[in-house]
Amino acid sequence: MTTNTTIKRTLVLAGLTAAAGIAALAGGTAAQAAATPSVYASHGAVYVKQAGHTTRLTSDDVNKQPALSPDATQIAYVHNDTVWVMNLDGSGQHQVSDRTGSAPAWDASGVRLTYTATSCTGAPGTFRTGTNGGDTSEVLAPTACVSQDAPQVGYIMG
Template sequence: MGKFGQVAGSVTLAAAVGLGGSLVPGTGAAAAPVTGLPSLVAYVRDGDVYVSSGATERRLTTGGGYARPRWSADGRRLAVLKKGQVWVMNADGAGQRRLSTRPAGGASWSPDGKWIAFASLSCTGGPGVYRIPATAADGQPEVLFPRDCRGEDLPAETTAGPATGSLRERLRYDDAVAWSPDGSRVAFRGGDCESTYDACLTIGTVATGAEQTVDAYGGGGTQNRGFAVVPSWRPDGAKLSWTAYQGGETAAGNKPVHLVEYDTATGTKRTVGGALDRELAYVDAGRAVVTSRNNGGSWLTLLGLAGGGRTLLRSGSQPSVQPLPR
C-alpha cells in the first residue's frame, strides 16, 4: 500500500461562520475573538485529518477513512488510524507510512517516540494492547496486555467494519489507548476487569503487566450500566480523563455521555464539561480541547477545567493537542 494522502494547503475560515469566537452551544452567535492556542490541535472532519491553532487550518489527508490522530511527545509526528490500521506521518502530512496490518483502536506514542501502542484483539478474545516500533513497516506487534498473552501466538487478523449507530453506540467500543507521560503505564478499555464487570477502564503497568481498574459498569455488585473510553493523560501525569456514559438503577442515576477526570494520586473523580462533551485532550493543567455538540454537529471546544468556561473553535472531533517543547 502506498502513501495515503497529500497536504492540501491552508484554509482561512471567516469569523462570520462562528469560528474563532465564544459561542453558546445551539445559538451560533459569535462573541469575542478566540485567543490562539499555544500549539496545533489535530482533529478529524468528514474522515480526514486537519490541524489548526486558531483562525486558519491545514488539511493533512484526503480521501477519508481516517480517525484518532495522536501527536508524538516531540510534536513532530502523528499516529493515525487509516481504515482501521495504524499509520504514522510527519506534522505536515508528509512521510505517511503504515506500521501494521492488524486491525487497531486509536494509537498512542511512548514518550521517547520509539514505540506506538494500540488496541487489538487479544489471545483471550477480548481487547488487548500491543506495541510496535514507530520506525517499523508492517512489523510484528508485541503484546503488552493482558499479561497472560505475552509470549502467546497473536490471534489471526480480522476485518472489522466501521462503527455505526448513535453516538453512544459508536463510543461504547472505541478502543483508543493512552500512554502515560512517564512511559510506565497505558490506559485502555477493558482488561482483566471484564471477567467481573460488563465494561471497565484499566491502567496497566508496562513493566509488570499489572492492571488497575479505574472505572467499571455492571456486574461485581455494580447495578449501573455504561462504559468508559478514550482515555487521555494530563501532561504532568497527575490526572487521567475519559469519556463515559452511565445508565443508573433509576432515571435519577442516568448520565448521558460526559467527561470524567481522575486524580491518579487520590483516586477521586469529578465530572468536567457539560452533557455530550467527549474526547478530552489536555492543553495544560487548566485547559483542554474537547468535542462538544453545537447546532447538531461536532465542534472542537476549548474548556476551562476549573470554571467551566467554553469557547467554540471549529467544526471537528477527536482532538489531539500538540505537546509543547519541554
C-alpha cells in the first residue's frame, strides 16, 4: 500500500468518525430540546407543551406572557395584569407582584423575577420580587427611582 493510499484511507475514516460524532451530538441536542417543555399563551390561556402533548394550565382567559423558570419547574405569567407563578403542572397558582406589571423574567437562579411596571416617574420601570408572593417589589430602574420607595399600590388578587 502506498503512502498516499494510507493517508487517504486515514482521512476518510477520520472524516466518518467526526461526522458520526457530530451526528450524535446533534441528536443529543435534539433529544434534549424535545424533552424541555415549552410554554405559551393563546386566547388568554397558558399552555405547556411537553413530549408532544399540550396541556392547558389556566382555567380563565386573562393570562399572557408565560416564562419558564431556568430549571423548567415553574412558570411566571401575567394574570389580570399582575405577575403570578405556578408549577409546571398548573398547580400552586399565586400572585407575586404587588402592583400591575408585565414581561416577567426569571433570574438565573430561578429564585427571583423581574418585571415591568409604572415607576416613580410615571414611566415604565423595572422591579424585582421573589416567587413566593407577599413580598414588596424592589425598584431596579430607572435610576432616579432606586433610592425612593416604589409607588404605593394595593395588593391585587384575582
